[in-house]
Amino acid sequence: MSDATDVVDRQIAAFRDRDLERYLGCFAAGVKVRDFDGNVLMDGPEAMRGQYGPLFRDSPELSVRIPRRMVAGDYVVDEEELSGFILAGFPPAMRAVVVYRVREGLIHDVVLLM
Secondary structure (H helix, E strand, C coil), X not given: CCHHHHHXXXXXXXXXXXXXXXXXXXXXXXEEEEECCCCEEXXXXXXXXXXXXXXXXXXXXXXXXXXXXXXXXXXXXXXXXXXXXXXXXXXXXXXXXXXXXXXXXXXXXXXXXX
């Protein structure tokens, strides 16, 4: 385990538990979530609250599995298998690659490849 994987593991556990406050507590105040092309999908914890709040509230069967992980310094790259999604615009199950950049014990940047 590393400092980088510790916070990523905490946010994954909070995601599985659908615990919004614990989940958001893993991210820095200036966190940005981007797609692979660099488009900002969410800017800051409040934008994340607007997305993940309804997801956690409405998805009682929400699940994530991490079949593969790579760690390089401050970066954690996870393959994620997600299921139980109930959120407009998203399929109920999907696979993604998520790149997390961790500094000072918090996630500062996220890049989603879906």
